Amino acid sequence: MTTYRTEYPRPLLVRENWINLNGEWDFSFDDSNSGLREKWQADGHQLEQKIQVPFAYQTQLSGIHDPSFHDIVWYKRQFQVPAEWAEKQVILHFGAVDYRAWVYVNGQLAGFHEGGHISFSFDITNYLSGGVETVTVRVEDPSEDETIPRGKQFWIEKSDSIWYTRTTGIWQTVWLEAVDPVHLAKIRFTPDVDHGSVEAEIEVAGNFAGKTAEIVISFKGEVIVKDSIALYEKMVKRTFDLYNRKIFRTGFHHDGWNWTPENPNLFDVKIELKDQGKVLDRTASYFGMRKVHIQNGMVYLNNKPYYQKLVLDQGYWPEGLLTAPSDEDLKKDIELSKEMGFNGCRKHQKVEDPRFLYWADTLGFLVWGECAASASYSEDAVSRLTREWMEIIERDYNHPSIVAWVPLNESWGIPNVKGSKQQQHHSLAMYHLIHSLDTTRLVISNDGWELTATDICAVHNYNHGSQNEMAKYEAFKQSIGKKEELLNSKPARRGIYADGFEHQGEPILLTEFGGIGFKVGEDAGWGYTSAGSVEEFISDYQRVMEAVYSSEILHGYCYTQLTDVEQEINGLLTYDRKPKCELKKIREINDMWHDEMVK
Template identity: 45%
Template sequence: MANASKDCRTHPTPQFARSEWLNLNGEWDFAFDDQNRGEQEHWYVQQNFDKKIKVPFTYETKASGIGEQTFHPYIWYRRSFAIPSHLSDQRAILHFNASDYITKVWVDGTFVGQHQGGYTRFSFDITAALTQAVEHELVVKIEDSNSCAQPRGKQRWMAENFGCWYVQTTGIWQTVWMEFVNATHLQSIKMTPDIDTSSITIGYQVKGAEAKSNLALKTEIQIEGKTIKTFIQSVDTSASEMTINISSDTDEWKVKLWHPNHPNLYDVTLTLIENETAIDEVYTYFGMRKVSIENGQVLLNGSPIYQRLILDQGYWPETHLTPPSEAALIEDIDRTLEMGFNGVRKHQKVEDPRYLYWCDKKGLLVWSEVAATYTFSDEAMDCFTKEWLDIVRQNYNHPSIITWTPFNESWGVSRIFTEKQQQKFTEAIYHLTKAIDPMRPVIVNDGWEHTISDILTLHDYEELGSAFTERYADKEKIVTNQVAHNRDKFALAKGYKYTGQPIIISEYGGIAFDEGSGWGYGNQVTNEEEFFERYRNITQAIKGCDYITGYCYTQITDVQQEINGLLTEMRQPKVDLKRVREMNQWS
């Protein structure tokens, strides 16, 4: 049993943390099932699995203890667990932070449910399946595929790595854990800050509320350990919301805003009360900040912010998509800040919730993406839409996320430049995202061929600063598709017009050292001085363009065969990071 501290950082989901939870990571029994015989042969009861695996690392990784990179479409896991006696009268909720792709679950031989999607959290109430045994059996089957209709991001669908696509991720790749709750309990929260009115609106859902008549929700808000507001609201329905003014004398401006320079967070304790008895308690937090767009600028809390981002794919050599530890997540964030970047474009991946927690704590801006599909079909649209909307809902409360990026470089919508059907699909995703979250900008088709988009983002791996300056000298030619900014790619899809959006170079650089193997963008450099000469020229050219409002350098680390990182896969600097910081600070 593990106890979550009140700042939530050790909890698997730091923005919705209860004090008691059971970590199920560690050694599990494991088996491949290439012939897909397991369900027919009832592997979920009394089956001997022939391997061991260390969860949450996938079988493709060295850290799992298996390290086999051949694709297997059907795999099985099993482990036992015991429920502490003092929690035996509670509902038992089984959580998966991420498992790729279709997850089926049995407990004590009873099927409890399944989930589809590789990058979203899900849970099952397993109480009804539990037998009277002291030790319970948890069995999981994962079904994966090489289908390009499946949101897969940078996971390869061929037998070998190619281009910038890497070893696939199959199975459980984030924490599996349990918690124990009253039959009536908080199910979810949605927190919306409003700095203009100094208030926070907290929407909440309560499981089992309809069966109760004397429920109340107590909300205690603290900043720097001091309680500034206590609010109690009666709970009459399963879903409701409350708006709380948080203005206080703790700050001369009455509210402490969240910003990269001062990432202030308000701590929240939500206590569900029945007849004056606490029956559930959840810890969370929020940041007071506002993202808006005016006059071709992205504003944070009403002031323009020049975004200095770095592309971050979140891979490690021995664990792939899975962070090897919390310390590893913190190291990546600290390195990013050390190099003078103020944000990350988390590319083709939804990162571990603890990563976003530390971005919230340390003030690192985040552009949140989703793994792309690579075909356009009804199946692909269905798979993509559900997973993307779950991602937006699940990560809505993080103040560090300031931009949603559902599409990248026409992946999954390869004919978007001219095909109305694909254009309309991206419009639909834009509007669905805005329906859930009107606060944040949404980028539709990051890189080129935008349809409707709050920011116009361009990918350009030009090596020469002089050539970049010449290409972008006339803004009108870029935004009216008179000039292709990336070989044969244009800023907007046909039929769409520029409406004054901020313009950001959201991929550039990709400078790789000539190491005999691997690839980066363009010509490789042979020494540090060559690197900085190219890096300086192109970065200064971007900064020197008065209508460009930010950039994203590719990338923070090497990833498998892709060697254009500022750091190696092992997080060792390739160049003087102080000089990188100087380039970012130059204006």
């Protein structure tokens, strides 16, 4: 059987010594919840089925392909640690497991993690036997619990409307890594475009006393920073002035090394931890010099107004659901989007694989980072979402492609936010929490409507009608054309701002619209409007975009959507990524906008 997803899974902190644990694992459903009582984690217990990790049992690529509810599942496989790892700490990493995971090594509980979308790891050194080792994972994923962050995963067995098949269990790469007891635990880069510098925050695990960290920063192969830092505490910060380095004193203007979608410049970083000259840990990373802020009702990228042409990207694949079949598939989605003239995406209701963010960084593609929402409000839902967001920012802070965070969407999980002070406080808390953790990005408090405090007035409006509904189209065009009309509109019978909140001059973007349904082949499903031919599809896309471009107040958009997903056939591409028309036609329409149209 082919092993999928063999690439190194953590692009922001790369080491050489690692082992990929993807591939065939033993697997069982535990519908009666008897596994713990019967000690399925014990070495001698055999699980009944086989599964291809990292694909959820609901997917084709898992080898099981069962969409029915199974709220408790078990995984097991054996591995051996190389002899040369004998003096190392062995770390077991999980890219993501939905939703709760108990991890056992040789029958002993090594750790627990709750949250279905973010990476986690455990030091398993003390649980190893030195021979053939066994890792067992017990997973709980409550299918009908509407208070866990589930995003588009439906709480009814058969997918319907905007809700899709669930993902249960391991859905991103599992891997082992060997590290010295003294090793780099975290590296965080904060660029300062205005001063041409970057702050590096280095956190070390283990006995750091007397150790040094040697950091080398390169740009396009040329070393521009080389420094040695004496470690007197667990975490050290150092600011490096990049403008005054040799490579930039020879006429190389700083605009040429900032990160943008058009010029995705990256600085390569190598860090070695040393003890009296002996290398204890060697890692590689990167960062981009990128600044995003709002001013004069516009979004600025590196101090210049920047019109965002985004596409809604839900990150589903027919064979793997939330898991891309290959690294190349992640890259291809970005390449196809750019080919159509989009400069970024809103990653909708999903925390995407770090490899997608790596390709966004290297290819030049803006990303609005989002998280799966819960369907209902409760105190438990609040704590679960808050915890996930803290882990999201911890993992993804260094990606220059991410320019905005979207903690809430269309009042999902906060259905009464219009007038409920409690739910408004949750929206405000998420907005301020994220800003307290990340000062480098914009935060949209409740994308779509009923916004509280927010950096972007993000509006959803699908009311453009079909081609023969001229009155509806004209009303749509008028509702997004001028500030007063837009701010007073109720495109989904909900106000743009929650009670007690109003527009404070922040940029206005149309962040969901379109959704033109077009059936290709045997596909069946729905869209917000429909087209019966390629020519009609292109014509309708142009009609809708002309309304957007005629607006006096929009400073960007996010079109729904990149691909069909299950019963939704409103993508620009089919579910298996086949274009529904010549992509250059979409690009020609997207390129109708130009800088002079910025108001």
